[in-house]
Amino acid sequence: NRHWVGPQVFTGSCAHTSQRSSGPRSRTAVTAAAESCLAQLASMTTLSIDTGDLTVIKEYAETGLITDATTNPLFVSQAGLSGDPVYVALLEDAIAYARKSSTKEDDFVELAMDKLAVNLGVAISKLVSGYISTEVDPRLSFNKEETLRRARRIIALYEEAGIPRSRVLIKLAATWEGIAAMKELESEGITCNMTLVFGFAQAVAAAQYGARLISPFPGRILDFHKKLSGKDIWEPEKDPGVVAVRRMYSYYKRYGYDTICMPASWRPSRGAGHDLDEIEAARATGNR
Ligand SMILES: O=C(CO)[C@@H](O)[C@H](O)[C@H](O)[C@H](O)COP(=O)(O)O
Ligand SMILES: O=C[C@H](O)COP(=O)(O)O
Incomplete structure (x- = not known):
């Protein structure tokens, strides 16, 4: 499957963009229907594509509707394991870099993984x-010092490759230790995306400590409530993931936090075949 993730590959942030491209659009494999849905979403929010598949990113970026991208360890490992020559080259470069720069075996694997993630990001x-x-x-989500060391190293690798820190969001789990690490990183001009946000307290703490962006997971909140209640179908307005994100977003607006709220892990509230629910859900969060 060339597309590593399902069709739901977009996350929408709540900050209106000034970065959206106004350049000419070229039509590639993005269907007219998908582009029309994206255009609706893009008129409300900034869109970040949630995949490491470079072909998919290119196709959607060319619509001019997608300006940002987010990766995670799964996408990096999918790239590393894909066998596609494009990613094999990124992997070989990462291994060669780690061979040259590390000493201990543990350091070698860690450095190669960080360098691979950065090569994909570049x-x-x-x-x-x-x-x-x-x-x-x-795995470092409960270790503040190691989180800081690896985050700073990721930024150094980006800068060595000519990408300024202003283009990068360091993604950290919004645990207490992750939030404490984020506070230090933000003070060094390293902007952070606090991910794995499932609850209001995480969203509030992340904003109070100065996160640039949070990634709540409405889809997984919905999964939890489906399992708990046995109820499979929800109206987008009442979808518990939507309700949770709306509360976080409203709190940020009410108290003047400029932390961006970028929900990831969207699901159609009414289940398969209701893909437009994601647009309804984005509207229902107050995300305009
Ligand atoms: O956190 C972000 C965006 O910052 C995403 O990359 C996030 O990792 C992914 O959307 C989720 O892992 C996907 O979650 P799910 O659809 O498997 O519930
Ligand atoms: O940023 C998100 C996490 O890396 C998601 O990880 P997971 O899909 O393994 O739960």
Whole structure:
């Protein structure tokens, strides 16, 4: 499957963009129907594509509707394991870099993984004009000092490759330790995307400590409520993931936080075949 993730590959942030391209649109594999849905979403919000598949990113970036991109460890490992020569080259470069620069075996694997994530991010940075998110190894989510070391190293690798930190969001799990690390990184001009946000308290703490952006997961909140209640179908307005994101977004607006709220993990509230629910859901969060 050339498309590593399903058709739901977009996250919408709540900041209106000034970066959206106004350049000419070229039609590629993006269907007219998909482009029309995207245009509706893009009129409300900034869109960030949620995949590491460079072909897909290029196709959608060329519509002029997508300005940002977000990766995660799964996408990086899918690239590394794909066998496609484009990603094999990124992987070989990462391994060669780690061989040259590391000493201990552990350091070698970690450095190669960070360099691979950055190589993928650098390739993406040539396709989109806005932010690219690169995640710190989530196994460090409860270790503030290691999180800081790896986040700073990811930024150093980007800068070595000629990509300024202003283009990068360091993605960290919104645990207490992740939020404490984020506070230090933000003070160094390293902007952060606090991910794995499932609850209001995480969203509030991330904003109070100065996060540039949060990624709540309405889809997984919905999964949880479906399992808990046995109820499978929700109206977009009442979808518990939508309700949770609306509350976070409203809090930011009410108290003047400029932290961007970028929900990821959207699902059609009414289930398969109701893809437009995602547009309804974005509207229902107050995301305009
Ligand atoms: O957190 C962000 C965006 O910052 C995403 O990349 C996020 O990792 C992905 O959307 C989720 O992992 C996808 O979640 P799901 O659809 O599997 O529930
Ligand atoms: O940023 C999000 C996480 O990396 C998601 O990880 P997961 O899909 O393995 O839960």
